[in-house]
Amino acid sequence: MNRFFASRPGTWAGFAAAAAVLFGLAPLVLSGFRLGLLAQFLCYAIVAVGIGLAWGRGGMLTLGQGVFFGMGAYLMAMHLKMADAAFRNGPGAVPDFMELAGIRELPAYWAPFASPVFTIAAILLLPTGFAVLLGLAVFKRRVKGAYFAILSQALAGAFAILLIGQQSLGGFNGLSRFRYFFGYNLDDPVNQQMLYYIAAGVLLAAVAIALQLRRSRYGELLLAVRDAEARVRFLGYDAANIKTVAYATAALFASVAGAVFVPIVGIISPASIGIVPSIMFLLGVAIGGRATLLGPVLGALAVYWAQTTLSEQFPSGWVYAQGLLFVLVIALLPGGIASITALAKRIPTKRAPAEAAA
Amino acid sequence: MDLLVGQLFTGLSTGSILLLAALGLSLTFGQMGVINMAHGEFIMAGCYTAYVVQQIAGDAGVSLLIALPLGFAVGGAMGLVLEALLIRHLYHRPLDTLLVTFGVGLILQQVARDVFGAPAVNVSVPPALRGGVDLLGVTVPKTRLFIMGLAIVAVTAVALVLRFTPAGRRIRAVVGNRDLAETAGISSRAVDAGTFFIGSGLAGVAGVALTLIGSTSPTTGQSYLVDAFLVVVAGGLGRIKGAVVAAVALGATQAVFETYSTASLAKVGVFIVIVVFLQLRPQGLFTLRTRSLA
């Protein structure tokens, strides 16, 4: 009985250690630029936590997380542009890029984003709500597996194309040039460090939520749906609802990650959210171990770090490496790096991917 | 009136391009449940086959005639290798196959970039296919008529092979019931390899044909892939008939949206139509109804 009643004091220690590294060590040893990069990677890691939940635990291959990432990012960017315009030209002023594009009147759908409260609520609710609707629409009709993967991928493609066509959202160029973040100057290094802390805090919170979901009865149920969806339905559960919860949670994480990403990186454009970036979100998750709690986080950090360092020296070599990583890790090591440690400990592989990093 | 005829034609023409790109997928995805994201790169390989043949043969007409069967062989061979090295070992993990083949696609794209260079290369259109034909008051480019014809030939050939040859019967038996076919002494492994060969070969043929209207660059295949998948999803698994109807319907939907709004919105419109459609027919247009566990 112990195995699943035992609380894990290790969890606390783990969180404490992670917090110490993120909040204490990293700012000490990294330059402002490198810390900014790390903050950006932490945003990708937040997305990865959600993918780990939906794909690793729930079996839903979400090839379209760029949609939710993009929604959060654009919602935040709209607020930052509004605040910027208001600061320079008074409330209700038209953001600078619209002036240049010849748009004189503020489009009606922009107006509410002058309010920080509305913006934060929208970041939390809009993508999540959209995910719930879409999830129910497809899962209730038992669209799953490959069908779901392709649909979510097409969604990412359609969303990017839709954004490119919207001049009032910056079109292909996207939104950039943010000066203030809720009243703070973005060019101040102290405030940039603050953004890093926010990203780190959000990541820890996302991991904590994912941990709770995994340990709860819901987490067992989600795994059950992944492994034998029909069985779950014949036990009287509505599997669509169970999947939708995980899908919507992943969407929420992606949205918040996007919202934090925008002030850190200073731009969001359709190029960051289309089909290819959406699939790239999966690479780190697969490498780290899709079904584990921390595998996706560490995998995402490692992949983006490698991309930044390697692509500086070997731009075309990095593309080969990316391709090979997809092929080798997923074909030969579906449990990711986490399954190596599990094998080393001689835990039966069947349960190892699910438990190893918890 | 002219515009309407033009639209009708455009729908058919776009549909036949989609169909060429999707026909091979319909076989591999439909029959084996394997999602081959490198299918687009097989199309791209077909394009470069046409390019290389033209560099050697010189004459555009002769080289097109050589490139069509050769494109089939090149695409098919790549498919066989992929099947034997990777896909065969992943049949029970279709979603992983998707990601693995995405990785393969990345590599193939970069190979094309390193071998042929990143800029687009030019494959000349044979003089006989240049210009257009006046039909019902609109000028129809001959290249598009050729592609329509090729699509019809390809579909007919696949249908005939499936229906009348021993190999085709074996393929259909495996699709119908893999286990039963195994017990009847059909090697599903050989059938899978054969299916993959034909499906990938069709991608190569599509690539050769597409050089007539589009550009040939390392990313050429990608642009067709998502649409091709949507055709297969909307058409239903394992049904050539479904792929044909879905391709033409999607082509027409796109053409209509494009006329009355912008091309960007047309893409979004097509996506919405498909999601709504899947609400009505979750398993696509035509489905094989068999006893199965949900």
Place this chain on the structure above:
Amino acid sequence: MNTIALTCTDITVDFDGFKAVNGVDLELARGEVHFLIGPNGAGKTTLVDAITGLTPYTGSVTKDTPGTGAVELRGKKVHHIARTGIGRTFQTATVFDNLTVAQNLDIAAGAHRTPWTLLRRRRHLPETVTATMDRIGLTGHADTPAGILAHGQKQWLEIGMLLVGDADVLLLDEPIAGMGHDERETTGRLLHDIAADRAVAVVEHDMDFMRAFASRVTVLHAGAVLATGSVDDVSTDPRVQAVYLGTKETADAHTA
């Protein structure tokens, strides 16, 4: 007298013109272990699929629950049918391989839980779960992942999952496939034990098992009911002898 728990009237399942089940009437009574037999392709599993909502059909299936009355099941969703108390197993035992026996049963017991309960950790096992583990003889395996259980144990676990879920009509698809002699005996006794206050239907090929444990037998052939009655009634029925018992040897070989 035993009460009828499930009534099927004129069930027809049409696969693109092929009638896999053709006008079947069937009644399942509480207290009985009711065997459905017939050669391959007779429509046994398809019938179970239809009752549980997996396959569309024409006709009617009503579930009679004491206190609630009769409910029509046709047109309901799979999980709604399951919630009326109809449970089924599959030809290959389908359990959650990555979860432990206790977790499997806990999930099966929880279809009525609130979202709030689901989002919290389990602090102790429900009593029905511990009791059922005892009943299916898996108490010693509570913490074993279901994936590494022996074949027979998986099938018991699957039946146990229906029990904790309060199913009172159990449709079991080849529950003894791959079991040894002793396991069959145990399973047979288990079936009679649980049939005391439930209706149990068993799809089976094994004739010896059927003779030993059937309270009632329905023979299906080519999608239609050939005969219904006690084991003796059915085995003396000339039509059954003609189409089915002639293939007895093959059928036995199949399960061996």
Place this chain on the structure above:
Amino acid sequence: MPQRSTITRLARATGAAAAACALLATAACGSRAGEETQAAESCVDTSGDTVKVGALNSLSGTMAISETTVRDAIYLAVDEINAAGGVLDKKIEIVAEDGASEPTVFAEKAEKLIREDCVAAVFGGWTSASRKAMLPVFEDNDSLLYYPVQYEGLEASENIFYTGATTNQQIIPALDYLAETGVKSLYLVGSDYVFPRTANAIINAYAEAHGIEVLGEDYVTLGSTEFSTIVNQVKSAGADAVFNTLNGDSNVAFFREYANVGLTAEQMPVMSVSIAEEEVGGIGVENIEGQLAAWNYYQTVESPANAAFVAAFKAEYGADRVTSDPMEAAYTSVHLWAATAEKAGSFAVADIQGAADGVSFDAPEGTVVIDGANHHVTKTARIGEISADGLLHTVWESEGAIEPDPFLDGYDWAADLTVSK
């Protein structure tokens, strides 16, 4: 511990985290809006005998096709300057980075070049999206970017020097040329992004003021190869000319379809603003021969400076390579930076900005002069015709170099079009 509910523990964890964050927040809050921010200290080190500059181009991704050629031109210019003794007696050392065709990567790498590599200036960027992404980085860190590609105008940052054409040096001359040749109606075709949309807004305003009718305006998604509908519409509209702002591979499909429905350059010429020497080969000369393009430079421009540039480029990168407008602008940008530094006697950003006005360079396209007010350069506009050899030959050129006017302040008809800076 076993009895304690997870919820309680989570609540505590959250509480603790929130407290920690609050503590950090109060301890570590920087300046608020409106307050002065302490500008980051420049780390450029010029004490040695070299000076570092950045080259930031896409070497991977969709834009690598074009941007690698720009990279080559930057290296050529740096080699030339170093061979002639360097700038302020220091050799130039290039730190190269890959923009990977993604705006976020451009922003990230620009920041790295400035803050980690401490470069004195950065050369590169191609798409407007990449420039827009880098702009705040250069402004916040007070550093310099030299951007070598024609673009949609409406921008003038203190921290960017624009050495490609702005709209009044490319699009307006192209329209002038068409009007001169008697074009009375136009059809506009473009890719759906910022440059074509801005260009077409300018064209519409110009057309209205000059009595030209715009018969249609169509956009396709970037990379689209489906032109059946659009070309049929172009044909049935029967305009005198087509103004083409399509990007990249879309041009291949467009021109093939255009030729196939029987449209020719004589009948309905196409004026393109994104097709240079590099692209002609991929489209196929037979599909595009006789069509027009508007740029400031062609490989065929006759001048001693260009003869030297083309010869040096072919010697370095191979006889089969061609030179094009963005390459020339990139090559020129490096020389302009060097000349400005020499004039200022310093590599400091403020000194370069101060000395920039009036700095000139005898570029392959003709002499260019920096306009200190808007950081653009004077450029000669040229209309070229694509010939059977795959090169473009000048058929018309502006009288002398045109002063840059990124906000079109000097054009009355454009008054409604943009908000002046």
